[in-house]
Each structure stands twice: as C-alpha cells, then as structure tokens.
Amino acid sequence: MATMRTQRVSRLAGKSASFVVLAALAALFILPLLWMMATSMLPIDQALSSELRFLPKPEEGGGLVESVELAAAQAAENYPTVWNDPIVTFPLYLRNTLIVAGLSVIGMVLSSAIAAYGFARVRWRYRERFFWLVLATMMIPFPVLMVPLFMIFSELGWVGTLRPLWVPAWFANGFNVFMLRQFFRAIPQDLDEAARIDGCGHIGIFRHIIVPLSLAPLGLVAVFHFMFVWNDFLGPLVFLTDQSKFTLALGLQLYQSQSGSTPWNLLMAASTMMVLPVLLVFILLQDSFLRGGSTEGLKE
Amino acid sequence: MSTPNAIKRELTGIAWISPWLFGFLAFMVLPIGMSIYYSLTDYPVIEAPLFVGLDNFAELMRDEIFWLSVRNTVIYAVVSVPITTALSIGLAALVNQKLPGVGFFKAAIFVPTLVPLVASAMIWMWLFNGELGLINRGVMLIGLDHVLGFFVGESSYVPAWLTSASWVMVALVLMICWSVGHPMVIYLAAMQDVPRSLYEAAEIDGAGPVRRLWNVTLPGISPVILFNVITATIGAWQIFAVPYIMFGDGGGPGRAAYFYTWYLYDNAFRFQRMGYASALAWVQFLIILFFTAIIMLASRRLVHYRAT
Numbered sequence: 001m002a003t004m005r006t007q008r009v010s011r012l013a014g015k016s017a018s019f020v021v022l023a024a025l026a027a028l029f030i031l032p033l034l035w036m037m038a039t040s041m042l043p044i045d046q047a048l049s050s051e052l053r054f055l056p057k058p059e060e061g062g063g064l065v066e067s068v069e070l071a072a073a074q075a076a077e078n079y080p081t082v083w084n085d086p087i088v089t090f091p092l093y094l095r096n097t098l099i100v101a102g103l104s105v106i107g108m109v110l111s112s113a114i115a116a117y118g119f120a121r122v123r124w125r126y127r128e129r130f131f132w133l134v135l136a137t138m139m140i141p142f143p144v145l146m147v148p149l150f151m152i153f154s155e156l157g158w159v160g161t162l163r164p165l166w167v168p169a170w171f172a173n174g175f176n177v178f179m180l181r182q183f184f185r186a187i188p189q190d191l192d193e194a195a196r197i198d199g200c201g202h203i204g205i206f207r208h209i210i211v212p213l214s215l216a217p218l219g220l221v222a223v224f225h226f227m228f229v230w231n232d233f234l235g236p237l238v239f240l241t242d243q244s245k246f247t248l249a250l251g252l253q254l255y256q257s258q259s260g261s262t263p264w265n266l267l268m269a270a271s272t273m274m275v276l277p278v279l280l281v282f283i284l285l286q287d288s289f290l291r292g293g294s295t296e297g298l299k300e
Numbered sequence: 301m302s303t304p305n306a307i308k309r310e311l312t313g314i315a316w317i318s319p320w321l322f323g324f325l326a327f328m329v330l331p332i333g334m335s336i337y338y339s340l341t342d343y344p345v346i347e348a349p350l351f352v353g354l355d356n357f358a359e360l361m362r363d364e365i366f367w368l369s370v371r372n373t374v375i376y377a378v379v380s381v382p383i384t385t386a387l388s389i390g391l392a393a394l395v396n397q398k399l400p401g402v403g404f405f406k407a408a409i410f411v412p413t414l415v416p417l418v419a420s421a422m423i424w425m426w427l428f429n430g431e432l433g434l435i436n437r438g439v440m441l442i443g444l445d446h447v448l449g450f451f452v453g454e455s456s457y458v459p460a461w462l463t464s465a466s467w468v469m470v471a472l473v474l475m476i477c478w479s480v481g482h483p484m485v486i487y488l489a490a491m492q493d494v495p496r497s498l499y500e501a502a503e504i505d506g507a508g509p510v511r512r513l514w515n516v517t518l519p520g521i522s523p524v525i526l527f528n529v530i531t532a533t534i535g536a537w538q539i540f541a542v543p544y545i546m547f548g549d550g551g552g553p554g555r556a557a558y559f560y561t562w563y564l565y566d567n568a569f570r571f572q573r574m575g576y577a578s579a580l581a582w583v584q585f586l587i588i589l590f591f592t593a594i595i596m597l598a599s600r601r602l603v604h605y606r607a608t
Contacts, residue, residue: 014509015399022394023401026408029478033412035434036423052437111319118316124309130317137328141538141588143561144581147338147568148331171323202312231416233541238569252418253545256425264426271419278414282407289414290406290485 033275040078040269041071047265078269088258090273092244093251100162100247101229104169108225109218111172116180117206121192131181137174142234150238164239165232165247169225176221183217184210220288223281230278248274338578345572356579366580368555369563370587372469376559377536377591380473385529388480389521392487393513406488410481421545424475428461435461462546465554472543472557483528487521494520522603526595533591537584540565560584 038054039047046053056070083090119131153164187210195205211218229247236247246254255270282289314321339356341349360366395406415423427433436458439445449457461471498516507515518525540561543552551558564584568577 015397018394018397019399019401022391022399022405025391025394026405029412029481030408031434032423032427032478033415035427039426048432050431052434111323115317115320118313118318118320122309122313122316124313125306126310127313130321133324134320137324140328140332141534141585143538143540143564144335144585145328145331146565147574147577147581148334149327150568151334151338151574152326152331168323168327170319171327172320173323174320177320202316227414233417233545234565238565249416249418252416252422256422256545257548264429264432267422268426271422274419275415278416279411282411282414286407290410291489 036268040272041075042265082270088255093246093248097247100165104166105222107170112176115172115177119181120184134174160241335578338575341575343575369560373560380476381532384480388483391484396491413479413481417541421542465556468556490521490524519604526599
C-alpha cells in the first residue's frame, strides 16, 4: 500500500514538473511572435526606448484599457504606412505572390495526383523502377540545380518573369507523388473492379473514385505547396530580377534593406503581415499539421 | 513477351506518370547533365563555356574562402544538429503525456516552424539587437550581464549577437532551435507508435521514467531519429536565406556567417562564375553524401527496426 502511494505521489510530482517546464518553454517559443506583434503597434520612440514596453505608454493616470486603445490607434497608423510605401510596393508583391501560388498550387495538385495514380493504380512492368527514381529525386538539393536551371530559364527568356516559379510546379514533385501514391494505394481495389464492370477506364476511375476519396490528402498537398510558395526566398532571389515582379518574401527583404534597421515598429508590422496568413492556415488546419502527417508514408 | 497488350500496358503507365517524367527530364536530368559539364568549364555567362578539365576543383582546394565556408558550415551542422535533435526529442517526450493544456503547448511550440524565413530573420534581428533587443534586455534583467562580465573582467557584458564574430554562430544556433517544432511533431507520432506493452513490461521491471525513455522510447523511435538527423544535416548544409537576409553582402562580422551555399550563390550570381559555382555544387553534393554515409554507418548498431 505504502509503495503504491509513494508511486502515485512521485508520478504526480513528475507530471507537475513536466507541466511547469513545458509551460515555460511554450511561452519562450511564442514570445518572439508576441513581441513582433507588440512592437508593430508601438510608436517608434517607444519601440527604441530603453524602457521595455509591450503596449504604448498611456497618459498620466491611464490604465491598460487606454494602452490597448493607443496600440490600436498606432497599428492603424503603422500598417498603412508599410502597405502604402512608395518604393516597396507591397500590394503588387502580394498580387505576384498570389499569382505564383495560385498557378503552382493548381499545377502541383493536378500533376502529382495524375503521376501518383500511375504509380499506385496502373499495373505495368517498369513501375517500381521508375518509382525508385522518384525517391532519388528527393535527395537532390536545390543548390545543385540552381545554376543550370538559371541558364535554362534564361535561354527560354523566362528570367525576370514569374514563370520559373510556377511552370515547374505543373510537372509534379517527388515528395508529393510519394505521399499521394501511399494514399491511393490504400484505397480498396474492389472499387476499381466495380467501376470497370460499369465500363470505366483509368480516367473514369481516377475522376470518379480516386479523386473524390482523396480530397483530404489532395488538400494537404495544396496547403503545403501554398506555404512553400509563400515562404520561398531562394527561388525568387535567383529568378526575379525586376523589382515589379518581386514576391512578398523578396519585398520584405527589400523593405528591410531600404529602411536600414531603425524603424523596428514598421519592420515588425511588415513581418506580421507576412506571418498572419500562415497563422490563419495553421489555426484552420491545426490537426493535419500536428499529426506529423507529412511523413505518414515513412512508416511502411 | 512483348505482346501488343504488354506494350500497351507499359504505355498506359508511362502516360500517367508523364507529368512527373517530363519534369524529371527537364528540371532534373538536363540540369544535372549541364551542371556536370559546367563544372569542367570556365563560364562567365557572357561568353561561351570554355572546357578546362578539373581546374575548378583544383582551384577549390587552394581557395581560402571555400575552406572558410566549409569550416563555418561544418561547425554549424555539428553544433546545431545534436542540439536540435535532443531538444525536439525532449519536447516530444514532454508533450507525449496527459497534461492539462498540452494541446496548446504543442501548438505554441510548432507555430514558429511555419513563420516564413524572411520574417523570422527580421524578428530575430530585432530580438538580437544589441541594446534594445528583447534577449539582451532579458540578459540584463536577470543580471546575466554581470555574470558574463565576470568572465571578461568587466562589470557588465552583454553579447553582441549579430555584430561580433564570436557570437554570430551562437545566435544562429539559437535561432534554429526556434523551429524544432517540426521534428518534435514527427518524434511525437513515432513515440505514439511504440507498443504500450513494452512500457508496461519495463514498469513491472521497476524502470522509472528516465530509464523508460532511454531503454524503451529511444530504441523504439530510433529509425525516425536516424531519418531526422540526416534531414537536419542536409538542411544545415543548405543554410543560406537567414544569414543572407541578416547580414547582406559580406558574410557577417569577420565572415563568421559565410556559409557554403552563400559562397555558391555569390560565385554564380555576383561573380558570374557559373563553372566554379557548379563545381562548388557538386562538391557540396558529395559532402552531403559523405555525411549521410557516416551517419548511416555510425548508427548501424543504434537503430532498431521493429519486426512487423
């Protein structure tokens, strides 16, 4: 009896310790983002003041409510200042980013799904050998391809346009083909047989059975690729030469190098604008991200 | 055997994978072939490539900046990979418990991995700012500046994170620790796959939580650790965007943040030396292969594959 009680007590103590450590670490991880947002709502003199402030300083005698009001008012000033910057044209960069993202997401989902079908549901002799090549492509780091791709695209006259950033997305990518193949393979074969009896060919099976049953993984491919485009820095840096074609990632860097590093409140407002859409996606799709689903196929 | 039917079957398969196959040929095989050829040439973009044999590789061996970038990158990889691995496994073990609010903690730790690189570079430049940054304000708040000062013989010392050659690497390693949420989630999924019966057996044998982690969890997730360590090493070899954004041209104070991929980028797109840059790319590829092989060999006795 006594040992069971001590065991219970020590387990409780262990859990409490874990809880405290975890809470502290979680706070540390989230703090940079909170500070980014707080700084974006400060007037510049308070952001650069030696006194640490998370919210604007209220008038003499004012309280928290007044601070929050001041922060909102300051945000209403800082964010439009960034958005309407005369040199770094964020609205244009957002438009470019959305064009690249839209075109490449559509292309990536379609092409990866079609290729994955060929690897998962069509029976042919050299299938596994080609699939090894798919796996091998995942090993090639982008820097190896960067120089020759630049030469290919400049030969085509595409350097300086958005095309190098979205056209390749229409030709699938190893990782997505791999992921979708794992999923397609898990769909029962009997469904194919039934459809075949009804006179469906591969195209019919793909359209009426595989795609409708795979909306979730196809959606994941879309979301992950959108995030990739939204984040990508090296691709745009190499292929975009004209400032009017910049994406948001390049625009944000340009904004930073243009303004030096003093207007931290504006720089943080610009960063917040780039982070918020990603946070929104996360809040909507939390479970898919936290399940570690992107490596599901590895368990095989 | 190649009856018309069999040929038709092969053609159907090829047709379905043709989007991928075309991309593979146009954006993978062709560039790889070109890159191998370029690496054997002198190619200043405006002129046609001139075949020079292995000259580029010979020049690399004598190039001090090449060695500097290799050194910086090796240090970064060797320091950051073990730290992030240990941290993400530790965090996964912590969130793999029934605790109040654990879902929220998991989300809080994961969210930073989604922050775009440019934005996170900016956030950390502000955090690392010499006098005004939150980190040094924190250092002074808890009096750590006096502790550090004691070692350098001054009354107070705050790290110049991004402006001193000796602190830059520390700063970049701290920064990468901010994105351990991604491996954490992968480890967590792996931990939840370790059979409960093994834990129960260990508990009956009187193993405490630390022993269970060491003797049950770690062997159970070892294939995933191997996979993550390799991916992290490959990732470390490609570090570029963050230091490039933080330091602009020049590689940071004392070139302490001049990493391999940055040197490659500079050769290709600033110095217009496409041949030399291609040679750099292939050497990088070989180095990555070498590191991967070492990790695989070293882990042979440590990784346990569960029979299924």
